Amino acid sequence: MPDLSDQAVAEIARCVRCGACQGVCPVYDVVRREHAAARGKIHLFERALAGGDEALQGRRLRDAISLCLKCGRCTVACPNSVRTADVVRHAREIRRSETPKNLKTVAASEILADRALMRGSAKFLRLVRSLATQKIEGRPGIVMRLAVPGEGARRTLPEPPDAGFFESAGGADVVVPGGGKKYLLFTGCVGDVLRPQASEAVVALARLAGVNVVAPARQVCCGLMSHMTGDRGTAEELARRNIEVFSMYGADAIVTPCASCATMIESHYPGIMPDAVLPEVITFSEFWSRDLEGRIGSRGAERSPVVLGFHEPCHMDEGTKERSTVRRMLSSLQRAVYVRTAGEDACCGYGGAFNVEHYGVSRAIGTKKQAGYRKAHVKLVATECAGCVLQLVDVLADQDEPPEVITTAEAVERYG
Amino acid sequence: MIERALISEFKKAVGAEHCTTDPADLALYAYDATTVEGNPDCVVFPATTDEVAAALRLANDARVPVVPRGAGTGLSGGAVPVKGGIVLSLARMNKIIEIDRANLVCRAEAGTVTGVIASAAVAQGLYYPPDPSSINFCTIGGNVAHNAGGLHALKYGVTKNYLLGLTAVLPGGEVLKTGVRTMKGVVGYDLTKLICGSEGTLAVVTEVTLKLIPHPPHRAVAVASYPTAKAAGEAVSAIIAARILPAMLEFIDNTSLRCVEDYLKVGFPIDAGALLLVEIDGRPESVRAELDTAVEILKKNGATSLSFADDPVGCERLWEARRAVAPSLGKASPRRISEDITVPRARIPDALERIGDIGRKHAIPTAVFGHAGDGNLHVNLLADQRDLAIRPRMQAAIEDILRLALDLGGTLSGEHGVGLAKKSCLGWEIGADGMRILREIKKTFDPNNILNPGKILPEIGSE
Numbered sequence: 001m002p003d004l005s006d007q008a009v010a011e012i013a014r015c016v017r018c019g020a021c022q023g024v025c026p027v028y029d030v031v032r033r034e035h036a037a038a039r040g041k042i043h044l045f046e047r048a049l050a051g052g053d054e055a056l057q058g059r060r061l062r063d064a065i066s067l068c069l070k071c072g073r074c075t076v077a078c079p080n081s082v083r084t085a086d087v088v089r090h091a092r093e094i095r096r097s098e099t100p101k102n103l104k105t106v107a108a109s110e111i112l113a114d115r116a117l118m119r120g121s122a123k124f125l126r127l128v129r130s131l132a133t134q135k136i137e138g139r140p141g142i143v144m145r146l147a148v149p150g151e152g153a154r155r156t157l158p159e160p161p162d163a164g165f166f167e168s169a170g171g172a173d174v175v176v177p178g179g180g181k182k183y184l185l186f187t188g189c190v191g192d193v194l195r196p197q198a199s200e201a202v203v204a205l206a207r208l209a210g211v212n213v214v215a216p217a218r219q220v221c222c223g224l225m226s227h228m229t230g231d232r233g234t235a236e237e238l239a240r241r242n243i244e245v246f247s248m249y250g251a252d253a254i255v256t257p258c259a260s261c262a263t264m265i266e267s268h269y270p271g272i273m274p275d276a277v278l279p280e281v282i283t284f285s286e287f288w289s290r291d292l293e294g295r296i297g298s299r300g301a302e303r304s305p306v307v308l309g310f311h312e313p314c315h316m317d318e319g320t321k322e323r324s325t326v327r328r329m330l331s332s333l334q335r336a337v338y339v340r341t342a343g344e345d346a347c348c349g350y351g352g353a354f355n356v357e358h359y360g361v362s363r364a365i366g367t368k369k370q371a372g373y374r375k376a377h378v379k380l381v382a383t384e385c386a387g388c389v390l391q392l393v394d395v396l397a398d399q400d401e402p403p404e405v406i407t408t409a410e411a412v413e414r415y416g
Numbered sequence: 417m418i419e420r421a422l423i424s425e426f427k428k429a430v431g432a433e434h435c436t437t438d439p440a441d442l443a444l445y446a447y448d449a450t451t452v453e454g455n456p457d458c459v460v461f462p463a464t465t466d467e468v469a470a471a472l473r474l475a476n477d478a479r480v481p482v483v484p485r486g487a488g489t490g491l492s493g494g495a496v497p498v499k500g501g502i503v504l505s506l507a508r509m510n511k512i513i514e515i516d517r518a519n520l521v522c523r524a525e526a527g528t529v530t531g532v533i534a535s536a537a538v539a540q541g542l543y544y545p546p547d548p549s550s551i552n553f554c555t556i557g558g559n560v561a562h563n564a565g566g567l568h569a570l571k572y573g574v575t576k577n578y579l580l581g582l583t584a585v586l587p588g589g590e591v592l593k594t595g596v597r598t599m600k601g602v603v604g605y606d607l608t609k610l611i612c613g614s615e616g617t618l619a620v621v622t623e624v625t626l627k628l629i630p631h632p633p634h635r636a637v638a639v640a641s642y643p644t645a646k647a648a649g650e651a652v653s654a655i656i657a658a659r660i661l662p663a664m665l666e667f668i669d670n671t672s673l674r675c676v677e678d679y680l681k682v683g684f685p686i687d688a689g690a691l692l693l694v695e696i697d698g699r700p701e702s703v704r705a706e707l708d709t710a711v712e713i714l715k716k717n718g719a720t721s722l723s724f725a726d727d728p729v730g731c732e733r734l735w736e737a738r739r740a741v742a743p744s745l746g747k748a749s750p751r752r753i754s755e756d757i758t759v760p761r762a763r764i765p766d767a768l769e770r771i772g773d774i775g776r777k778h779a780i781p782t783a784v785f786g787h788a789g790d791g792n793l794h795v796n797l798l799a800d801q802r803d804l805a806i807r808p809r810m811q812a813a814i815e816d817i818l819r820l821a822l823d824l825g826g827t828l829s830g831e832h833g834v835g836l837a838k839k840s841c842l843g844w845e846i847g848a849d850g851m852r853i854l855r856e857i858k859k860t861f862d863p864n865n866i867l868n869p870g871k872i873l874p875e876i877g878s879e
Contacts, residue, residue, distance in 0.1 A: 032508055060440035
């Protein structure tokens with residue numbers, strides 16, 4: 001077993017075992033075991049990874065390493081700001097090089113890493129759609145006819161579009177001419193293949209406001225999934241290719257409808273590629289406040305506006321600015337009424353590979369989101385992260401009159 | 417070690433997936449929020465009172481130690497299985513059973529996080545006042561076991577003052593219902609309050625019945641800084657003597673406030689010798705009047721600066737800062753020792769002065785903060801207790817501090833409990849007759865000494 005890095009050892013040493021992390025950890029709330037929250041993970045890493053005690057290297061250590069959404073709540077609650085998510089990622093890198101891989105997460109990481117493969121998979125899903133899935137009247141999304149082995153419940157997926165974002169553009173860059181700053185649109189995998197409406201909404205709004213936006217067709221997956229599963233090689237390769245694309249276009253800023261892609265590029269690329277020069281990265285709501293607010297006109301208020309709820313992605317900037325901007329944006333909608341619901345800032349439980357590996361736990365965390373929206377009679381839930389969209393479609397589906405789930409960009413485009 | 421046959425019995429009792437002997441799990445239930453560790457042989461996670469009873473019956477028959485555990489956030493080693501055996505985690509028993517608005521009563525399972533109960537009460541316009549600093553992650557069962565206090569104990573009292581009744585399981589597996597759900601009740605010895613504070617040595621609490629009170633409609637906090645700890649201590653005594661009963665009256669010395677400021681950036685004046693946080697609650701008009709009087713006294717006693725918060729967010733921020741003091745001291749000194757002596761409130765200035773002397777005498781840096789309004793001072797010795805060169809000096813300093821508490825007419829522990837940490841000096845305060853009765857009570861409840869053995873009561877002959 002290789003030693004933990006000095007940085008991980010330093011993080012571990014700062015834990016005073018007070019247990020504050022347990023009070024905020026969405027995984028602990030469901031699993032209710034020490035290894036689910038940061039304190040237990042830290043303790044186990046300290047004893048198992050660094051100490052070399054073989055008896056401690058079993059299933060529980062694997063669970064401790066994989067049962068983390070990397071939402072960062074423990075670090076915020078921790079008096080010593082121990083960055084457990086970083087230690088977990090480091091442990092995953094160590095583990096990945098030595099243990100048999102979890103086939104499902106490897107497959108997910110590799111499909112995402114290869115956009116052609118991802119597009120192919122979407123096409124395949126479209127072809128087998130009526131065989132593998134069914135549409136249930138009055139419910140958004142499509143339900144799988146069978147549960148994935150080991151997952152128990154049948155997943156609900158977003159309704160696949162007829163064509164992906166770049167596919168519709170014939171595989172070419174999508175360009176909106178305009179004055180002022182030049183933005184690159186980073187669609188993310190979901191914003192290209194599964195939920196192109198998100199990227200289309202950004203483009204349509206930019207066109208209305210006359211803002212210069214270019215979506216380069218050669219962009220690839222941000223690499224967050226690979227990075228978080230400890231697949232450093234793939235993450236590096238994806239970062240390198242994206243940075244190459246960014247530098248070719250020389251934009252002022254990158255805008256993306258997905259907070260997770262933004263976090264990967266902004267917070268993790270510099271660690272992976274220390275020498276790269278990156279433009280600023282912003283998510284859609286910040287883009288709105290800088291260049292769309294007051295410039296996209298309004299179609300006037302609706303007589304009976306739709307009730308809209310919000311889900312706050314964990315990957316939105318930790319600073320409160322972004323979190324208040326998105327709420328201001330939703331409050332400004334003319335044809336929808338944004339209602340603040342209890343638990344709108346609770347984690348949805350997705351976590352990328354986490355959802356693949358621990359579907360039951362992931363779903364149990366996500367299902368708790370139902371109550372707040374139900375109580376406020378929300379018809380529509382908007383969020384600013386592709387992963388959250390996938391999760392909310394699934395976990396909100398099994399209730400009476402489930403709300404539709406859309407991205408914030410679509411909310412502004414439809415209800416602005 | 418426990419026999420395999422017994423393990424399979426436990427698995428039958430609680431379900432195989434809720435009983436573990438995985439070495440990693442044993443390491444994960446070897447600790448609490450202190451630095452003491454001891455591996456159990458097995459951890460069980462019952463979901464009902466009946467499952468707790470079944471597990472206890474098995475353990476009792478086999479004479480295996482059982483250590484009940486809430487969230488493992490205790491500060492006296494109460495949840496550490498120093499003698500091995502079974503850790504019995506109540507983490508799965510975390511439901512609020514009812515909030516009875518007509519009778520102002522709440523029933524909850526023992527593993528419910530205290531802050532969850534407090535929030536559920538607030539949502540109904542009600543108040544559960546006991547608020548240990550770990551309120552957002554400790555459990556009500558652990559609070560009952562240690563009779564936890566908190567920031568608002570001064571005006572509102574501690575856990576036992578809100579505890580009406582219990583469901584608890586005796587070591588033999590008998591389910592005992594104690595107490596009442598009425599506001600009065602004097603039938604027999606008060607078993608509820610005997611079990612409260614017994615640190616899991618008499619019975620395993622599985623369900624609690626709590627008293628709630630109407631939520632005070634308004635509160636305001638004043639923060640006053642003083643050039644010296646003693647001056648702040650005198651201001652505390654003056655406020656109490658002036659017959660004002662703040663909801664909270666907290667003391668933070670210079671070392672502590674520097675640590676918390678470093679962590680939270682609340683804007684505390686880091687050059688102050690000490691800070692006082694004074695909270696008044698009640699109807700808005702009475703809050704204003706009482707706060708004015710309190711501020712007069714704070715000024716008269718030499719406050720060098722004053723600031724205020726009277727909105728819920730501002731008040732919560734100050735509480736958060738106060739609750740963060742202990743963990744942020746942990747950052748400065750991870751292997752520190754924290755004491756929680758309590759002295760009569762008029763003696764606080766003396767206590768502060770003499771704690772400083774004790775620190776200097778043993779050359780150990782100290783930090784003092786705490787619930788000055790109720791006399792409870794958290795004295796921290798900021799040194800590495802694992803360092804064998806320093807450890808004897810720390811021990812000597814602790815002894816001096818504990819003797820000081822008793823000298824001043826106080827007590828060894830205000831709210832952390834005895835656990836492992838203070839059992840060797842229990843007799844100093846309780847005396848020989850007291851110790852004899854404690855032992856007899858223990859024997860009556862737990863004749864085979866399986867429940868949390870090694871806690872509270874020193875081994876015979878070691879006193």
